[in-house]
Amino acid sequence: MPDAADGTGAGRRAGENRVRARLERYVLPAVAVGTVALLLVVFYYPVATVFVDSVLVEGQATLSVFVSILTDPFYVGDLAGLAAGESPLAVLGDLLSADRRLGVVGFTAYQAALSSVASVVLGLPAAYLLARYEFPGRRTLRSLTILPFVLPSIMVAVGFVATFGQSGTLNAVLGALGLGAVDLLFTLEAVIIAHAFYNAPLVARVTTAAWESVDASAVETARSLGASPRRAFLDVVAPQLYPSVLMGAALTFVFTFGTFPIVLALGGFQLATVEVFVYQLLRDFEYAEAAALAIVELVISLGLLYAYLRYEARHSARSRGIRPLPRRPLRPPSRSLGDLLPRAGLAAYGVVALTVFVAPIASMVYASVSGPDGLTLAHYEFLVRRQATAAAFQVTPWDAVRNSLAFGVGSLMLALPMGVVVAVLTTREYRGRKLVDAVGMAPLAVSSIVVGIGLLRGLVFGVEIGGTRLAVGGAVAIVAAHAVSGYPFVVRTVAPGLESVDQSLVESARALGAPRARVLTDVELPLVWPAVVAGAAFAFAISVGEFSATVVLATGTDQFTMPVAIERFIGRRLGPATAMGVVLLVVTAGSFVVIDRLGGAEGGF
Amino acid sequence: MASETPAVALDGVTRRYGDTTALKGVSLSVREGEFFTLVGPSGCGKTTTLRLLAGFETPTHGTVRFDGESVAGVPPEARDVGVVFQNYALFPHMSVGENVAYGLRFTDPPGGVSRDERVSTLLELVDLAGAEERDPDTLSGGQQQRVAMARALAPGPDLLLLDEPMSALDAKLRERLRVQVREIQRELGITTVYVTHDQEEALAVSDRVAVVRDGHIEQVGTPREIYREPATRFVASFIGDNNVLSGEVTDVGVGADGPAATVDVGGESLGVGLDSRDGVAVGDRLTFCLRPERLSLSGGETTLSATVTSTEFLGETTRAHLDWGGETLRLRTTDPPDGDVVVGFDPADAHVVAVER
Incomplete structure (x- = not known):
């Protein structure tokens, strides 16, 4: 049934269509090429320049800057002993001893690990609440979990100062309760809580998504095969949540490993991370050392990200046509212990969540007026x-x-x-x-x-x-x-x-x-x-x-x-x-x- | 017929995905205006064949030709094909009318009519006149299927490709729709390739059928040929209900209806009609099939004694499962049998599917 292009108008139009179709065929490749070009110019080229800066000292290619960083106890702590010829066991002993030295890189990894743990601890109850309970405003709350992620970190830092500082809201509340004042500013705790502010919602989001995609009939099958609710959770639900929790933790680690404004504003230089030192070196015009340190950081971050992507690729199973687990009402349906206990736990969590997530913003607004x-x-x-x-x-x-x-x-x-x-x-x-x-x-x-x-x-x-x-x-x-x-x-x-x-x-x-x-x-x-x-x-x-x-x-x-x-x-x-x-x-x-x-x-x- | 260029041809087409081979050197041709069906079990390669025709896949080896010309490198949008998928794939963010009109954004409606006229003509053709403004979500499965059909036909394609378009519908609706699809196809005279796993559907609608198995074509023929003269053991048992038996040839002669062989099956001698005496000799191992409805309780030229083990009531007929010296035979009859029976058949109704020396 060939198309009859009988009229000349129709013929011309068909011709135009062909030309347009040919143009449109190349639109995507063209934008793709443009994207690559832009990435090259504003990302890969600049990053490459930094790399070159770090290996070119006075026109000579050298790895000396890297070597000096990787053997300097200031940066790598007790691990520098390895380069100095100490036995790995002795180094391990040093690291496990009370007066261990982590160095800047070690400290950065240490605070990132603590931040990841804090984010998971703070994020999981939220995931449990969002995935398993029904209450007014649940959807809104779920949408809000994206918010911390896009809040400017420097603003969050201001909020934290206004909340946890010497004359912040926390001390005002503690004082009103007749308790002693605390000063969390410029401590590791403040930095970690701020990191949890950012990343716990991320953990909550990915875990909630995984939880919601658990098929209720899988749980019901386990129950009918004789598993108790607890066993069904451990055997059916939990294995489907691990990958997401791990993903949340891994991403948190990567993000907090490269943390900058939070530490700059809340930690001060005595808690400086790699990124803060890079910035400081830069201000002192120590380009080679700054660049080399940035590269060390980059290698660690990319390595982690790569490991994570490998893991994600192996564990991403797409489920379709599933029936999600039914949500329970948040208001306890009875006064039995089984109904009250988890809800009481959630209430306690709610207080902590209010302190960490809402107080900084509210304090900032309050402090401004x-x-x-x-x-x-x-x-x-x-x-x-x-x-x-x-x-x-x-x-x-x-x-x-x-x-x-x-x-x-x-x-x-x-x-x-x-x-x-x-x-x-x-x-x-x-x-x-x-x-x-x-x-x-x-x-x-x-x-x-x-x-x-x-x-x-x-x-x-x-x-x-x-x-x-x-x-x-x-x-x-x-x-x-x-x-x-x-x-x-x-x-x-x-x-x-x-x-x-x-x-x-x-x-x-x-x-x-x-x-x-x-x-x-x-x-x-x-x-x-x-x-x-x-x-x-x-x-x-x-x-x-x-x-x-x-x-x-x-x-x-x-x-x-x-x-x-x-x-x-x-x-x-x-x-x-x-x-x-x-x-x-x-x-x-x-x-x-x-x-x-x-x-x-x-x-x- | 040999001089006529086929509308669609596959020439030694192989398609591999990594280690698996979905199609193994398939050749076939579809004539202009023909309703051609690919039927086979799931995973046999029939959908891959359809996707190669549409241009969603490219052959690893071999050539796909439209009107004698290779379409290698021609993207789907330039092939002038209409495709209807199993799930209809209606654009959920467009109304019924916008769905049908979508293909007309890239070509003018055939026959010099306006787009709106073309859309309403097509919707009328599929019995959905006036449904332009409706939301696809509000339509029933059968209606969605018809909208998908109208959408595929709107730009006036040269070739219509239907990928299991009925399989999501219930049995009654399926029967009604397949008649409608066939009528529309006849009315437009459009070359159509239809993919289904339902052999009954394949027999009911097609001009010709290709039985596909495991990446190759077992047999191509009209529905009657496929049903009556299956070329292989697989076709014999896949298309319709069948009894497939084999045994050694003890005699070759000429019976009442032409050449026939006597075959020893489990110690009993059965008469099997032959197309000719050539190629079959005493001592060969012969595999033949016998349709259940050709086995008769009122006897025949060849008879055998069997015991009824179970019956299934199917409405207009009853299917009986018979035990005949360890072989299971199936028989279709209108009155349910019971106990020991003598059944017979006409050797001309037995069809040879394989001969081994």
Whole structure:
């Protein structure tokens, strides 16, 4: 049944269709190539520059910088003994002794491990609550677990100072209860609680998802075969949760291993992690040592991430058509011990959760409107006054807000198409997919400080190509750095959606004449629209809250953003810092709402 | 017929996935306007064949030709095929009308009509006139199947590919829809390749049927040929109900209806009709099949004594399982038998499927 292209109009149209179809066939590859090019320029090239910096000393290729780091007890603690020829057993003995020295790298790993444990401990009860109980606001609470992740870390640090500081809310409450004051600031505990604030919700999210995908009929089968509820949980449910818990812990470790703003603001230099030292070395213009240390950090993070991805690949089983376990009402149905005990546990957990998750934000808001004489708007007035009277070297609040918004929009425009294309590329089956996945996801593991240094040294200072000096402006570099740190989140939200789109929908559209790019825009993206919107919100929020790369790139320029402004205030004036933090909170939350509305999504994430 | 270029042809097509081979050098051709069915057990390679035609898969070896031309490298969107999947794959975010019109975004409606006219014509064709505004989710399974059909046909494809389009529906609806699908296919005269695991469906709707097993084609023929003259033991037992027996040839001669052999099965001599005397000699091992409805309780040229072990009431007929010296025989009859029976058959109704020297 050949198509009769009888009329000339129809013939011309068919011709146009053919041309358009041919163009559309190359849209996806073109955006993919663009993404790769951008990644090369603003990520791989700068990171490579850092690497070169670390092995080139006065024009000579050398590993001496690495060697000196890896043998310096200051960095690697007692492990340095290995290089000095001590026996491994003696080193192990040193490490187990009371006066062990961990060194900066060891301490970084130690605090990351503690943070992972704390996050799992704090996250699991939340997963249990969200997965197994029904109560008003459950869905909202579930959505809110994403929030800490996108809250700017410097703002969280302000919140923590306002809560756990000498004159913070915690001490006010303890004082009112007639208990002695505690000072958690600049202690390991504060850092770990702050890390748990960020990562426990992540653990809760992934575990809840796994719990919800446990098929009730599997549990019922175990019960009918004679297993008690406890055995059924241990034999059927728990094995399906382990991978997610491990995933949450592994990601927490990777994230907290590269922690920077939290430690900078809450730990001070006596608790410095690798990343903080990199930053410090950088400020002292010790580029080679900073770069080498950053590489050591990178190798450890990437190694962990790789191990985790291997594990995930082996354990990802997709379940379909399952009937989830029924949820229990949160209000106890009877006064029996079996009904009351778990709920009492959850209530106790609720108090802890309120202290860790809600108090910092609430304290920050409260601190921003309170002074020695009660409620006041003085801190906000200070910001307005500073705008008018700032000296050249001081940050002006309004410019910080404006810069943050502009960079946010710019990096959103970049990160969204990048993320969508990488999501498309990583959800198809082809040879080399794993490599694309790894290359595309690397920015998650590489510290923003490294990217920042690389951009600064490689692109902002300029590159000599054929006698011409090419340099990009600080603003462009900041937007690029933000897009690079934001787009993996677009990938991570969009890819699972794309993966769940029925392949036969795609194939039907292809058979109906749609080129691959059109299938994406006509069928796949509309179906995963909520995920795209969520990805966009992520990209924007990450940009607005990004601190590490920005502080590197914005130092000495007028490209500072709100987080940078907060960091400038936090050392000297907590009040204006909290006021600025509230502004940042409002902008971040507002952007989520606006993007959600613009996207017209019902569900969001 | 040999001079006519087939609308669709597979030429020595092999498809491997890692270590498994889904198709092993398959060759077949489909004529213009034909309703061609691929039938076989699940995992036999019939769906792979369909996906190769649609362009979703590429052959590891061999060539797929449309109208004599290789389509290697032609993407699915440029093949002018319509595909209906088992789950219909309606776009959930589009209305029925938008679904049907989707293919018209990339080509003009055939016959110079407007898009809207084309959509309403197609919906009328599948008995869903006026359903344009409806949401696919609100339709029943049968209605969704028809929308998928209309959507596949809207751009006026040269080839219609149907991948088990009925298997998610209940039996009654399936029977009604297959008649409708067949009528639409005749009306449009569109070359159609249909994939099913249901042999009854294959016999009911097809011009020709290919029985696929384990990555290769066992037999291609009209439904009657496939049913009456199965070429292999597998086809004999896969298509319809059958008794497959084998034994040694003790005599070859000419019976009342032409050439026939006498075969010793478990000590009893049975007459088996032959197409010709060539190729069968005394001492050969002969495998033949005998349809249950050809076994008669009222005797026949060849008779044997057996015992009824169980019966199944199937409505218009009853199926009896007989024990005949250790062999199980199946018999279809209208009146249920019981106890020891003598059954007979006409040697011409026995069909040889294999001869071994």
